[in-house]
Amino acid sequence: MELALSLGEAQKPLFSFLDKSPQQLMVHAGGSNKDLGFCMGLGGGRRSEKDHQSNEDERRSGSSSSDPPVQLDLLPFSPVPRGQPPAQPRFPWLAQNCKYPLLSTSFNSFCIRALIRLDFRGLFEGSQDMVTSEQGSFNGPAKGLEVHRKSLAAEETEDGAAAAAMSSSPNSTASSFQMDFAVYRSGRNKRDFEAGNNEVETERASSRNGSDEELENGLGGRKKLRLTKDQSAFLEESFKEHHTLNPKQKLALANQLNLRPRQVEVWFQNRRARTKLKQTEVDCEYLKRCCENLTEENRRLHKELQELRALKTSQPFYMQLPATTLTMCPSCERVATTTTATATATATMAAATAAASTTTTATTSTTLTLAKAGI
DNA sequence: GTACTTCAACACATTACGTCA
DNA sequence: GATGACGTAATGTGTTGAAGT
Secondary structure (H helix, E strand, C coil): CCCCCCCCCCCCCCCHHHHCCCEEEEEECCCCCCCCEEEEEECCCCCCHHHHHHHHHHHHCCCCCCCCCCCCCCCCCCCCCCCCCCCCCCCHHHHCCCCCHHHHCCCCHHHHHHHHCCCCHHHHHHHHHHHHCHHHCCCCCCHHHHHHHHHHHHHHHHCCCHHHHHHCCCCCCHHHHHHHHHHCHHHCCHHHHHCCCCCHHHHCCCCCCCHHHHHCCCCCCCCCCCCCHHHHHHHHHHHHHCCCCCHHHHHHHHHHHCCCHHHHHHHHHHHHHHHHHHHHHHHHHHHHHHHHHHHHHHHHHHHHHHHHHHHHHHCHHHHCCEEEEEEECCCCCCEEEEEEHHHHHHHHHHHHHHHHHHHHHHHHHHHHHHHHCCC
């Protein structure tokens, strides 16, 4: 009797994630049957070393396109990044025509404390527009800030030299404001900002992304950009070529598509996530089918075992007939001698039992694995 | 050489917005 | 027009490896 249980080539991973440091689980048939096994693997899911390496290599090659960190010189004595000479204020509107009341007027502790507790994302979406709009001119505050400006208008007139006063008052709350300003700049990821991943200069390269639409959001949430078909198609094409981008590629794509580098980066991150999700679904389907097949096989073998047991009990004398049978081991190709039919039947039954228990174990393992995978 | 810190990039989970039925 | 489902851009957080100290 032959028993074959094949679930794929052992040397070839069953699933795509098996080529990434698989932790294989081998389920062997009972006894010494080494070539009967069910092989499953769970990958760590991290990116491949190759991918990472290539990325790192490109990074090391000095092609870091990360834009220089933006320094928010709200105060004359604000700290300057290491190794950089004290720069010109990057926000000329702060030092010159301080139209912006929140930054130029009295800045009394009340409004500072109130605003610090707000979500500054909307606020600095607006301020970003101010900085990077044409010729760096000041465009004006967002709507929400406009309201604030009006409420402070009277105070502004009374306290015209507020900015100067503020900056000359180191013990004022202005310093804490400065800190919070930095942290929530533009609603961008705090760590991106801290890491200097700033694209303010290219922020408004796309006219679609800036402008009044965004200002209309005021202090509210983020404005979600919908990529055009062409942009998506182009990104898809480059994703087919490589799933990760080095800084140069990112910048080139961003320029080509009139997007911010950060947007390109995010698109690739999300795209990778979608790809992985899809692959996981495929793998789950495959595992489900494996599980079903194993269950069916297990059922069949159990049935066969029962039939053999029934045969044994119904024909006890036949089994005791002396006979010599030559059998060849399929794996080692050695001839073995079995003296009685009983022995043959017993061996057959033992094999069937072992196989049945094997498939039971394999099925159980598969079920456990599927359960772990949340299926 | 080793321990520690910093940085950049990533995965992953989640949120929030735009679109469509 | 309101609403819920869905796709996806954007954000927040934790991890990792390389480089610097």
